[in-house]
Each structure stands twice: as C-alpha cells, then as structure tokens.
Amino acid sequence: MSDPLNANYTGCFWEVLSEEGTPGIGSPTSMCHAWSSGPTADLNRYVLGIQPVTPGFKNWQVVPQSLDLNWAHGKHPIPNGRISVYWSFDKAGLLRMEVKAPDGTNGTVHLPVPLKRKLNKYRASGFVSDNKASFVVQGGMNFTFHQMA
Known part of the structure; x- marks a missing residue:
C-alpha cells in the first residue's frame, strides 16, 4: 500500500x-x-496485538509487535465490551504494560517483541504465569507489568 x-x-x-x-x-x-x-485493523492486530483465539473473543490473546515504536495504546471492541492495551518503553528501555478485558473472557498476554532490554526482573499482577514472556489473564482483571532494571 x-x-x-x-x-x-x-x-x-x-x-x-x-x-x-x-x-x-x-x-x-x-x-x-x-x-x-x-x-x-493492522494497528489493533499487530501493534497492540489484540487477536481472537475463539469466535467472539471469548478467548483472546495480546501479542504486540513493538517494531521501533516507544509506545502504543488503544481499545478494540468485542461482543461484550472492549479489550484495552497500553504498552510503553521508558527512557531506560524498560517496559510498562497494561491490559484490560471484560468479564466472561480469558486471554494470554505476551510481552511485546522485540523488547528494548533483556528481561531479568519484573512485577506483574492479575495473572497466572505460564513463563517469563506470557501470562494467562481472566477477563475483568487488570493485568499490569513493570520491567525493572
């Protein structure tokens, strides 16, 4: 295009x-x-990374591609509400991320690729950890992630 x-x-x-x-x-x-x-549509699907896993976004995933961007923020409408994604890198290249989704949905949040700094320490809430790079989230819970130096 x-x-x-x-x-x-x-x-x-x-x-x-x-x-x-x-x-x-x-x-x-x-x-x-x-x-x-x-x-x-591409900004929502790739930069924010919001994607359905099952019809109607009952199960979803957030798989952001950071490219050379320092931040992205947006909301994507789904049948019973909307999924909101915010991610940014501070001046030191550390990631901050927040994902909100409606009750009655479940999702997996993946950290943006590529990260600007190697992932060593972090704080995360509202999740059950699969591994260091992805988190299982219940809709209605706010997922927050803060990378630390």
Missing part, C-alpha cells in the same frame, strides 16, 4: 486489505479511500 514500486500503489490507503497484505480487489472497494480500514 505504501510502496511506490507495488503494482497496486495509488499513493493513499486502500479500503480493504486482505490477510496477505494485498488490496481487497473483487469486492466493491476503493483503492484510494479517505477513511480506509486496512491500517487501523
């Missing part, structure tokens, strides 16, 4: 983006759509 060498490049956002990252050609769509949904 943003690569001028791509055969479908138009200089603006496509209305529909397929799972493969190609434009949604074949359905009534615009290749230059002022309020396109492709980038927004």
Whole structure:
C-alpha cells in the first residue's frame, strides 16, 4: 500500500486489505479511500496485538509487535465490551504494560517483541504465569507489568 514500486500503489490507503497484505480487489472497494480500514485493523492486530483465539473473543490473546515504536495504546471492541492495551518503553528501555478485558473472557498476554532490554526482573499482577514472556489473564482483571532494571 505504501510502496511506490507495488503494482497496486495509488499513493493513499486502500479500503480493504486482505490477510496477505494485498488490496481487497473483487469486492466493491476503493483503492484510494479517505477513511480506509486496512491500517487501523493492522494497528489493533499487530501493534497492540489484540487477536481472537475463539469466535467472539471469548478467548483472546495480546501479542504486540513493538517494531521501533516507544509506545502504543488503544481499545478494540468485542461482543461484550472492549479489550484495552497500553504498552510503553521508558527512557531506560524498560517496559510498562497494561491490559484490560471484560468479564466472561480469558486471554494470554505476551510481552511485546522485540523488547528494548533483556528481561531479568519484573512485577506483574492479575495473572497466572505460564513463563517469563506470557501470562494467562481472566477477563475483568487488570493485568499490569513493570520491567525493572
């Protein structure tokens, strides 16, 4: 969508983006759509990392990709409420993260990849630990994570 060498490049956002990252050609769509949904959906799914595991987000996961970003914050609507994700790196490169989800849902929270500093010590609440990089969370409980030096 943003690569001028791509055969479908138009200089603006496509209305529909397929799972493969190609434009949604074949359905009534615009290749230059002022309020396109492709980038927004990708921000929720990849940068915030909010993804369904079962239909209706009864079970979900948060698998953020931090890329070169220092922070991300957003909310994703689901059938019985919304999932909110906030993560940031402070000036020392330490991670702070918070995830909120509605009652009646369950999820697994993974730490953003890549981390800016190696994970040694941390504080986390509202979880049952699977391992150092992921946490099982009951909806309705606030998950907080603070990486320490």
